[in-house]
Amino acid sequence: xxxxxxxxxxxxxxxxxxxxxxxxxxxxxxxxxxxxxxxxxxxxxxxxxxxxxxxxxxxxxxxxxxxxxxxxxxxxxxxxxxxxxxxxxxxxxxxxxxxxxxxxxxxxxxxxxxxxxxxxxxxxxxxxxxxxxxxxxxxxxxxxxxxxxxxxxxxxxxxxxxxxxxxxxxxxxxxxxxxxxxxxxxxxxxxxxxxxxxxxxxxxxxxxxxxxxxxxxxxxxxxxxxxxxxxxxxxxxxxxxxxxxxxxxxxxxxxxxxxxxxxxxxxxxxxxxxxxxxxxxxxxxxxxxxxxxxxxxxxxxxxxxxxxxxxxxxxxxxxxxxxxxxxxxxxxxxxxxxxxxxxxxxxxxxxxxxxxxxxxxxxxxxxxxxxxxxxxxxxxxxxxxxxxxxxxxxxxxxxxxxxxxxxxxxxxxxxxxxxxxxxxxxxxxxxxxxxxx
Ligand SMILES: Cc1cc2nc3c(=O)[nH]c(=O)nc-3n(C[C@H](O)[C@H](O)[C@H](O)COP(=O)(O)OP(=O)(O)OC[C@H]3O[C@@H](n4cnc5c(N)ncnc54)[C@H](O)[C@@H]3O)c2cc1C
Numbered sequence: 001x002x003x004x005x006x007x008x009x010x011x012x013x014x015x016x017x018x019x020x021x022x023x024x025x026x027x028x029x030x031x032x033x034x035x036x037x038x039x040x041x042x043x044x045x046x047x048x049x050x051x052x053x054x055x056x057x058x059x060x061x062x063x064x065x066x067x068x069x070x071x072x073x074x075x076x077x078x079x080x081x082x083x084x085x086x087x088x089x090x091x092x093x094x095x096x097x098x099x100x101x102x103x104x105x106x107x108x109x110x111x112x113x114x115x116x117x118x119x120x121x122x123x124x125x126x127x128x129x130x131x132x133x134x135x136x137x138x139x140x141x142x143x144x145x146x147x148x149x150x151x152x153x154x155x156x157x158x159x160x161x162x163x164x165x166x167x168x169x170x171x172x173x174x175x176x177x178x179x180x181x182x183x184x185x186x187x188x189x190x191x192x193x194x195x196x197x198x199x200x201x202x203x204x205x206x207x208x209x210x211x212x213x214x215x216x217x218x219x220x221x222x223x224x225x226x227x228x229x230x231x232x233x234x235x236x237x238x239x240x241x242x243x244x245x246x247x248x249x250x251x252x253x254x255x256x257x258x259x260x261x262x263x264x265x266x267x268x269x270x271x272x273x274x275x276x277x278x279x280x281x282x283x284x285x286x287x288x289x290x291x292x293x294x295x296x297x298x299x300x301x302x303x304x305x306x307x308x309x310x311x312x313x314x315x316x317x318x319x320x321x322x323x324x325x326x327x328x329x330x331x332x333x334x335x336x337x338x339x340x341x342x343x344x345x346x347x348x349x350x351x352x353x354x355x356x357x358x359x360x361x362x363x364x365x366x367x368x369x370x371x372x373x374x375x376x377x378x379x380x381x382x383x384x385x386x387x388x389x390x391x392x393x394x395x396x397x398x399x400x401x402x403x404x405x406x407x408x409x410x411x412x413x414x415x416x417x418x419x420x421x422x423x424x425x426x427x428x429x430x431x432x433x434x435x436x437x
Contacts, residue, residue, distance in 0.1 A: 004030045005341050006153040009129045011038040014307025014326035015157035016112045020056045021334035023120040027341055036126035039109025043285040045228050047100045047211050052327045065107040067232035068209025070100030075318050076214045082391035083265035102209045102230045132168045138301040152346045153337050154303045160286040162309035171296035180245040182290040187257045188239030191270055191277035195234040217387025222246050224383045227260040288313050292367040299351040304333040317377050325363050332357040376433050389419040
């Protein structure tokens with residue numbers, strides 16, 4: 001028996017945000033985190049978009065170990081050797097509160113863990129929860145290495161591919177094909193680059209940073225993948241996200257990352273002299289991408305589920321967001337928990353307030369609105385036709401050959417047709433893209 005009012009499983013951004021909010025309301029809460037120290041197991045691209053954390057740590061953008069703030073975003077299409085890249089610059093992004101904060105999770109989560117402790121949360125790292133404790137119709141705590149820990153409320157925030165929701169039958173993924181269509185695999189390298197070289201190369205100063213995201217049209221076979229880079233203080237985070245259901249048995253995901261790094265446009269950005277910058281860290285992790293379609297039961301007697309464990313991730317090929325939804329859902333679960341503790345009522349009916357809060361927030365509004373986004377992000381034309389067609393169309397139009405020029409739209413349309421997308425395909429995909437973006 002313990003005297004905690006809530007147990008939070010998982011010291012990622014969802015779990016820690018939830019625990020901080022609870023502790024700030026004077027509630028007794030413990031976070032059980034398998035990594036030691038907190039953050040050591042965690043991986044993200046990663047840009048923390050938005051300012052949800054300000055609700056519980058108002059000065060977080062000044063206090064947290066943030067690498068750089070995003071002032072510029074590049075979105076591009078890579079074909080075998082060419083790139084068409086849109087450069088996005090918005091004046092407000094230069095000013096606080098910054099819209100995008102580039103972070104390295106090991107450092108950031110360790111800081112957030114310390115913040116939680118300062119707020120009165122008991123953070124126990126190095127504890128892996130094996131199962132939920134179920135008594136009758138209620139979840140009454142957790143089990144770790146045969147030992148039971150009880151509390152009236154358990155907040156399940158154990159990240160993507162949540163073992164606990166699966167064990168408790170709260171989500172339905174049964175077959176490998178479900179897992180493959182619900183998840184992407186993210187692979188990431190952190191490459192060392194001298195700060196002056198990095199700032200000169202990207203025209204940055206102070207804490208300014210750049211986020212780049214790309215559709216990869218240079219990947220062989222049937223593989224569908226996107227690539228990203230984010231400038232840290234004196235390193236670059238660079239990686240790929242691969243749709244698992246597009247992989248053939250002979251495909252190797254590390255080769256997708258190698259191909260991305262070897263692309264002439266990317267290679268120049270990560271060069272250190274004649275070679276690629278030194279590898280400092282690497283990692284891989286699943287990303288839930290099916291959003292609302294893979295959502296488990298979010299609440300029930302004695303429990304709530306948030307963050308990646310609930311499938312709260314949005315990705316449309318131009319941006320990947322999960323940390324903001326994790327923080328927001330963590331805070332909303334805590335608000336519901338505070339009410340439940342105050343009323344000493346931990347029933348499913350009471351905790352239904354969590355779903356209502358999610359529905360009234362951008363979390364479920366976004367996930368509902370974009371529930372079919374994978375129809376677009378998994379469209380094979382996006383990878384196999386468009387990057388090549390866009391690059392070859394612009395190259396033909398912009399390369400001076402001494403021959404008479406044709407109108408730009410004609411060149412581009414011809415290029416699409418040559419690569420396999422005629423007017424009907426374009427129209428169909430435009431509708432699909434337009435309605436799901
Ligand atoms: C390569 C990659 C790039 C990404 N890029 C971005 C990005 O740029 N922006 C963005 O917003 N999102 C990005 N995401 C998604 C983002 O990382 C997640 O949405 C976010 O981390 C979810 O937070 P969470 O707290 O729910 O889960 P997590 O951060 O995964 O935290 C879960 C925690 O639970 C712990 N845990 C798990 N099981 C147990 C257990 N049984 N017992 C105890 N502890 C346990 C883990 O150790 C971990 O600390 C990216 C993800 C990947 C993989």
